[in-house]
Structure formats: structure tokens, C-alpha cells
Amino acid sequence: MLIGIYHGKKSPFDVQRYEILYTLTARAKMEGDEIIIFDNSGVDLENETICGHVRKDGIWIKEKTLFPEVIINVSPPSAKDRTEIEKSLRKKIPFTKNLIHDKLGFYVLMNKTGKYTKYLIPTKKVDSIKTIEEFINNYQTVIIKPSKGRQGKGVIYIEKKKDHYLLIKDQGKKHLHKKEFIKFANKLIAKKYLVQKYVYCRTEEGFPFDFRIVTQRDGKGNWVLATSYARIGKDRSLVTANISRGGMVANFKHTLIKELGLKKADKYEEYIQQLALNISKHVNKLYKHEIDELGVDIAVDNNENIWLFEVNTGPSNSTIQWETTPNKLAYAKYLAYLNRINKLKKVDKIISNIVKGLVQIEDDLENGNLEKAVNLTPSLLKGFSSIDRTIMSFTTEPNTNIYDSTNKIREGFSNLVYAYENSNLANAKETVDYQLVPNFQELSSKIQEILRENEHC
Structure with a gap:
């Protein structure tokens, strides 16, 4: 499957750490997938192609491809700041990342729901x-x-x-x-x-600390725990424990044991991680759009009370990439398959309408009404072109070989047009009876098989 990594106004290489892009690309290759990294300058909306960077033989090279089946968008803007190109892409391709409210808006929203309010500062x-x-x-x-x-x-x-x-x-x-x-x-x-x-959260030595619990959607769309770690400030005079401000990453369980003791550590570990998962599921329900991952920042104060510091939509950093990348890719492919299934359901409806049209053409030819049959054919060809474009947009072929059926149908329509041009009613009827109708029915059966295999989606 072709997976895009995208930023609208800048190259993803300029806004995302190289280690993160490399890890995503390497992991995708391990799973038999391909990554293309691109921005708006490489998007051709009319021809539905992308010009971006792919990694081959250890180097990044420029390549032109069809649209990817899913896009992992890095450092996304708010909905009102999206470019027209991004808006157009979103209508055709699923994006993995969507934003939540800022800190104040999130607090107001959570407070309004009445759930988990005892943890809110x-x-x-x-x-x-x-x-x-x-x-x-x-x-x-x-x-x-x-x-x-x-x-x-x-x-x-x-x-x-x-x-x-x-x-x-x-x-x-x-x-x-x-x-x-x-x-x-x-x-x-x-x-x-x-x-x-x-909220006073300090280690025994007086350094600020808290816990980052990273939750993600997996390959079935479920919320799972990806990783947990402690963040400890580098200086006693600092207010926060952010890694970007010089803080360090520490083992989650070891920090709990050190600060709370062995007996309490097990209880707090399980409670904090489950709380983060529950909050993630709750937050996801508060928005119309889907959320792919969250960094839930939780602290235990010096009276051993639990507090929810923040919830972030961009929790990954280079120190935890190998722990978060598998789910990031799995969820992206889950969205791609969901989109593929929805497309195939629409294709199956179009096939049903085309078969009805072919039955009408059979009747017209049976009654010697060639002109009526000819006039009906362009709309059926248009429907098939829509099917063909949809199937060709899949960057990896579905489990069942549906391309074989579309090739036979394409050949059948060519034969039908040839029969029309020669006013050969017998050949035209034979083409409809023995080529087009059976091959459309075969294509429908193959699509139904794919849909049955993916009922969980």
C-alpha cells in the first residue's frame, strides 16, 4: 500500500524530525508498504498524482505516483487554516490526524461533560x-x-x-x-x-515531574496503550518537566516506585494507564472527527492526588518512535481499508445499475431497436469508467483479483461498440449476453467476497 506523509505549506522534512520520518519509512518497508513524502507543491489534483520523495536503495529520490490511499499528516493546521489543496485531498483520501481544542477550550469542554472533572486542575x-x-x-x-x-x-x-x-x-x-x-x-x-x-509535583530531590501516557488507535481502530514514561525536569527552579525544556525521560514504573514506594506503585501504574485510556476514548467521542493518538499528561502531587495536566494530539518524539510507529501505520492502513470498503460498496451499486441497463439493451437488440441500444450505452460506459477509476486508485490490489474482471469488461465494451459500428445486432447481443453481463456479475461476486472478508470494518 502507498502511504503519504504530508504537510501542506512546507516539506515534511522541514517540520518533522528526520528520525521520525525515517522510522516510519523503514517500518513501512518491513511490512511491504511504501511511503511517499510530499507537500502541496507536488500535488496534481486534476490527474490525481503526487510528486514526492520515496526511499530506495538507502537514498531519497523524487518520484511521481498515483494518490496514496491514506495520508499521515504532520503538524496539521486548524481546520480554518487548511489550504485549498488540503481540503481537496481530504475529500478523496483519509487523513490520520485531526486536532482537538487548545488548552483552555479543552478544559471548558471536559468540564462541561461532567466526566473526569475531579482530575481537572x-x-x-x-x-x-x-x-x-x-x-x-x-x-x-x-x-x-x-x-x-x-x-x-x-x-x-x-x-x-x-x-x-x-x-x-x-x-x-x-x-x-x-x-x-x-x-x-x-x-x-x-x-x-x-x-x-x-499543582506541586516534585521528586524527593525537588525536581518537577509528571507522566506522559501515549494512547493510539490500532489496526482495528481500537484505543490501546502505546507507551508510558516519566518526565523529570532538569532543574529544581523549573516549573515544568517538558523534555523540550531540557527534561529527561525516565522509566514509568521505576519512577512510581521511587516516589511512592513499591506497594503503591503497582496500584498507581494500573490506575493511571487505565485512566489515560478511558480519557482518550471519552475525548474521541467529544469530536465529530476521529483522533489517531493522544499524549495524556498525568501527575501525582505530593499528597498522592492524581491530576490531568494536559491532553495533546502530537505526543510522539524521537525517543519513543519504535514504540509508536507500528500503531501509527496500522491505524493509517485501517483507515485506508475502511475507505476502500466504502468505495467498493458504491462500486457494487453502480454495477447493479449497469446490469439493469445491459438487460434493457438485450431487450432492445432482441426487438431490433439498435438505435435505442446505442443511445443507452454511453451512460453505461460512464458508469464503468467510474468503477475503473475507483479500482485503479487502489495502490495495492485487493485480495481477490478484480483487475482481471475489469479487463474483460473493457474488452467487452470494445466489442459492443465494434458491433454497433457494423450494425451487427447478433454480435452485439452475443457480446452483452456472454461477455458483459457475466463479467459484471463476476466482478460483483468478487467485490462481495472482499466485503465479506472485511465485515469487521
Whole structure:
């Protein structure tokens, strides 16, 4: 199967780490599939072809192919920012990745459902000085961060002291008096920031830590646990444990044992992983579109309470690629097969209508009405062309050899047109009776067989 890796405005090589692209390509080849990496500049919508990069003999080369059967889209834009080319591609080809709300929108949505709210950290949009002050008065220490922020960027820790406010951003500290703090806060109001209760999650040594649970859809579309690991900040003064901010990856179970003890570790391990799976299934139901994978960030505070920090749609990084790639490809192929099955169901309906038309042509020829038979034939040819295009769009042949049937049908229509041109009613009727109708019925039987084999889809 041909699988596309795509970004609209830039080459995927520019927006995705090379190790991730290489791992996807290598794994696909191991499974007998091919990857083509492309962007909008290589898309020919009219001819339904792609010009992109494929890996052959250890090097990337440019190649022109038919449209892939599924697209793994990297760093996707929001729906409103999609290019016209991407919109057109989405009408023809399934895409694996769709986005969820930003941090604030997600909190509001989850809170509204009433499920898992006990794990949500109190959060509110920064819309006034009063909002920030209320949170500080209620919780003493708070976090302010961009609603659309990623990788721990822009996170500010605020703690109220007796006569000033302590601010920590990255590793820098500031002490602001009331007037300075108000001036600082006013700058945030115009931007999309949120304020959140600060949850104290520190190792025994004082480093910030949390857990990233990666959940994915598998080759049957089910949510499964892909991997779990701890993230530990590199510095005691840091607010977050993000790897991109210098944090390190640690073993999930070992970290639980170290921080909670052996007896509690087993219980928390099972509970946290199952919670992440349940949250993933719940989140998926909140959206009309399907979601392929989630990074569920969960923390255990110093009172051993469990908190849901964030849920992200792009949880993969180069350190866990070999653990997440199998499901990423399996789910992509699952979507491709679903799309193929839906196409074949439509093809079978078209075949049924064509056979009815051929029966009408038989009657017309039987009654010597050649002109009527000739006039009906173009619409049947148009229907067959639609079938042919659909079947040819499959980059790997379905289990049953349906190409053999389409070749016979193509030959049958050629013979029918030839008989018409020579006004040979007997040959025309024979072609319909012994070539076209049986071959369309054979094609329908083969499609039905494929549909039965894929009933689980």
C-alpha cells in the first residue's frame, strides 16, 4: 500500500524530525508498504498524482505516483487554516490526524461533560487583573501559560509573598511589587493566556515531574496503550518537566516506585494507564472527527492526588518512535481499508445499475431497436469508467483479483461498440449476453467476497 506523509505549506522534512520520518519509512518497508513524502507543491489534483520523495536503495529520490490511499499528516493546521489543496485531498483520501481544542477550550469542554472533572486542575481565561488575583488569593501559587502553547514554552509560575509577587519563567526569577505586577498582568489580558492552580509535583530531590501516557488507535481502530514514561525536569527552579525544556525521560514504573514506594506503585501504574485510556476514548467521542493518538499528561502531587495536566494530539518524539510507529501505520492502513470498503460498496451499486441497463439493451437488440441500444450505452460506459477509476486508485490490489474482471469488461465494451459500428445486432447481443453481463456479475461476486472478508470494518 502507498502511504503519504504530508504537510501542506512546507516539506515534511522541514517540520518533522528526520528520525521520525525515517522510522516510519523503514517500518513501512518491513511490512511491504511504501511511503511517499510530499507537500502541496507536488500535488496534481486534476490527474490525481503526487510528486514526492520515496526511499530506495538507502537514498531519497523524487518520484511521481498515483494518490496514496491514506495520508499521515504532520503538524496539521486548524481546520480554518487548511489550504485549498488540503481540503481537496481530504475529500478523496483519509487523513490520520485531526486536532482537538487548545488548552483552555479543552478544559471548558471536559468540564462541561461532567466526566473526569475531579482530575481537572482549576483553570480560567486571563480576562482581567481580578481573575488572576482571585486565583492567587484562592491558591497562593498559580501558573499562567499560553492557551495555544506547546512544549512548556511561555509558562510562568507566580507566588504571592508578603509584599511582592515572585515570578519564575524558564530559569529566570523576578520579584514584582503590586504596581509592577499589574502592569505585567495587563499585557497578558490582550493575549490568549490562562491561569491555573499550581499543582506541586516534585521528586524527593525537588525536581518537577509528571507522566506522559501515549494512547493510539490500532489496526482495528481500537484505543490501546502505546507507551508510558516519566518526565523529570532538569532543574529544581523549573516549573515544568517538558523534555523540550531540557527534561529527561525516565522509566514509568521505576519512577512510581521511587516516589511512592513499591506497594503503591503497582496500584498507581494500573490506575493511571487505565485512566489515560478511558480519557482518550471519552475525548474521541467529544469530536465529530476521529483522533489517531493522544499524549495524556498525568501527575501525582505530593499528597498522592492524581491530576490531568494536559491532553495533546502530537505526543510522539524521537525517543519513543519504535514504540509508536507500528500503531501509527496500522491505524493509517485501517483507515485506508475502511475507505476502500466504502468505495467498493458504491462500486457494487453502480454495477447493479449497469446490469439493469445491459438487460434493457438485450431487450432492445432482441426487438431490433439498435438505435435505442446505442443511445443507452454511453451512460453505461460512464458508469464503468467510474468503477475503473475507483479500482485503479487502489495502490495495492485487493485480495481477490478484480483487475482481471475489469479487463474483460473493457474488452467487452470494445466489442459492443465494434458491433454497433457494423450494425451487427447478433454480435452485439452475443457480446452483452456472454461477455458483459457475466463479467459484471463476476466482478460483483468478487467485490462481495472482499466485503465479506472485511465485515469487521
